[in-house]
Amino acid sequence: MNVLVIGGGGREHALAWKLRQSPRVNQVFIAPGNAGTALEGRNVEIKVSELNQLLNFAQQESVDLTVVGPDDVLAAGIVDLFENAGLRIFGPCKEAARLESSKSFAKRFMIRHGIPTARFGEYESSRAAKDALHDFGFPLAVKADGLALGKGVVIAQDRREAEAAVDDMIERRRFGDAGRKIIIEEFLSGVECSVHALVNSRSYLVFPTAQDHKQLCDGNRGPNTGGMGTFSPSRQIDAGLLQEIRDKILDPFMQGIRQDNLLFRGLLFPGLMLTKDGPRVLEFNCRFGDPETQVLMPRLETDLLDLLEASITDQLDAISTEWDNRSAVCVVMASGGYPGDYETGKAIAGLENVSEMEDVKVFHAGTRRRGDQILTSGGRVLGITAVGNTLSVASKRAYEAVDQIEFDGRYFRRDIGSV
Ligand SMILES: Nc1ncnc2c1ncn2[C@@H]1O[C@H](COP(=O)(O)OP(=O)(O)O)[C@@H](O)[C@H]1O
Numbered sequence: 001m002n003v004l005v006i007g008g009g010g011r012e013h014a015l016a017w018k019l020r021q022s023p024r025v026n027q028v029f030i031a032p033g034n035a036g037t038a039l040e041g042r043n044v045e046i047k048v049s050e051l052n053q054l055l056n057f058a059q060q061e062s063v064d065l066t067v068v069g070p071d072d073v074l075a076a077g078i079v080d081l082f083e084n085a086g087l088r089i090f091g092p093c094k095e096a097a098r099l100e101s102s103k104s105f106a107k108r109f110m111i112r113h114g115i116p117t118a119r120f121g122e123y124e125s126s127r128a129a130k131d132a133l134h135d136f137g138f139p140l141a142v143k144a145d146g147l148a149l150g151k152g153v154v155i156a157q158d159r160r161e162a163e164a165a166v167d168d169m170i171e172r173r174r175f176g177d178a179g180r181k182i183i184i185e186e187f188l189s190g191v192e193c194s195v196h197a198l199v200n201s202r203s204y205l206v207f208p209t210a211q212d213h214k215q216l217c218d219g220n221r222g223p224n225t226g227g228m229g230t231f232s233p234s235r236q237i238d239a240g241l242l243q244e245i246r247d248k249i250l251d252p253f254m255q256g257i258r259q260d261n262l263l264f265r266g267l268l269f270p271g272l273m274l275t276k277d278g279p280r281v282l283e284f285n286c287r288f289g290d291p292e293t294q295v296l297m298p299r300l301e302t303d304l305l306d307l308l309e310a311s312i313t314d315q316l317d318a319i320s321t322e323w324d325n326r327s328a329v330c331v332v333m334a335s336g337g338y339p340g341d342y343e344t345g346k347a348i349a350g351l352e353n354v355s356e357m358e359d360v361k362v363f364h365a366g367t368r369r370r371g372d373q374i375l376t377s378g379g380r381v382l383g384i385t386a387v388g389n390t391l392s393v394a395s396k397r398a399y400e401a402v403d404q405i406e407f408d409g410r411y412f413r414r415d416i417g418s419v
């Protein structure tokens with residue numbers, strides 16, 4: 001069958017790579033893809049925002065299954081569009097995707113269904129928001145309600161910082177309409193982690209754990225990024241905690257989507273804070289994580305197509321999954337300056353040195369081909385992934401590969417998988 005993957009990052013490269021391994025897949029299309037996905041299938045020059053063109057393409061090329069990577073494409077309603085046209089697509093419908101695309105919608109869902117989360121309020125006027133600050137104490141979290149490329153959350157240490165964040169979002173519309181409404185939350189302290197679960201309307205299937213490194217610098221310091229690396233399994237989540245996450249978060253989530261009649265056949269990836277009073281949900285992501293997918297796919301032994309199909313046909317309870325019990329580490333190589341301004345168009349050297357390395361896979365993110373060269377084209381450029389018997393073996397192997405790859409201004413952390 002023909003499969004279309006929508007998106008152009010490392011996550012989509014990992015999904016396309018895995019789907020290509022399915023004996024039932026003839027052709028993988030990736031829209032728009034990158035220089036790496038072009039090696040797994042055929043890139044299609046359609047932007048992720050051009051939903052009607054994507055639909056036309058899927059119809060013309062007899063695409064049997066479409067897999068959506070990015071959150072904003074789900075929020076724009078691509079699943080409803082494809083399903084109304086009779087096409088099979090993996091992901092939550094637009095209304096269910098609001099669990100990610102509107103933080104107030106998600107918070108109300110959690111409160112309604114008894115899912116533990118931080119106390120919050122929602123505000124559309126900066127006056128009302130500022131008046132409410134003292135109810136939360138400091139620090140507190142100020143969040144744009146809508147999608148803001150992972151930049152819409154400010155942890156304010158005092159009233160001055162909180163008021164500046166409120167004005168930035170509501171008055172100055174720093175995040176456009178995403179900040180028309182904001183939420184304010186009590187601060188939760190603890191360690192962050194996340195889980196991935198494949199969901200259909202009856203049941204869910206939890207993936208092995210993975211943990212990302214959001215901060216730019218070694219030792220988990222510096223500004224937050226889209227993710228500088230990731231490893232699997234996580235050191236934070238043991239069997240007991242996973243059971244608690246099932247009981248307190250995933251089971252009530254399933255009951256909630258049933259009661260609220262939300263059609264959710266896709267990937268649920270909640271961000272959690274492990275507090276001294278137990279896990280609390282920070283947010284619901286409604287798609288695969290990036291870069292978490294880059295360490296999960298190399299460990300997946302079951303055909304990914306079988307899993308995605310079981311989700312959209314509500315047969316997850318009938319499927320068994322096999323995972324490689326080794327560890328995986330993914331080191332992100334980024335453009336110097338990221339997550340701020342950075343240059344692109346730098347030639348990447350050394351990819352051929354690592355293409356034959358055992359247990360190493362390079363997933364491309366911000367890359368494009370020009371003639372014989374592969375050039376950088378984004379902030380996060382490559383995700384160098386390795387598997388090994390232990391996290392430290394996997395990490396050592398990943399860094400051996402990283403050291404072979406050069407581009408002007410390349411930046412990466414040295415401690416992925418070891419802190
Ligand atoms: N209530 C909170 N208490 C403490 N830290 C928080 C809180 N909410 C968010 N954060 C921090 O802000 C980050 C981003 O928040 P999140 O809700 O995940 O938004 P997004 O991923 O959409 O930017 C979290 O990963 C966490 O580090």
Ligand SMILES: [Mg+2]
Pocket residue numbers: 271283
């Ligand atoms: Mg988050």
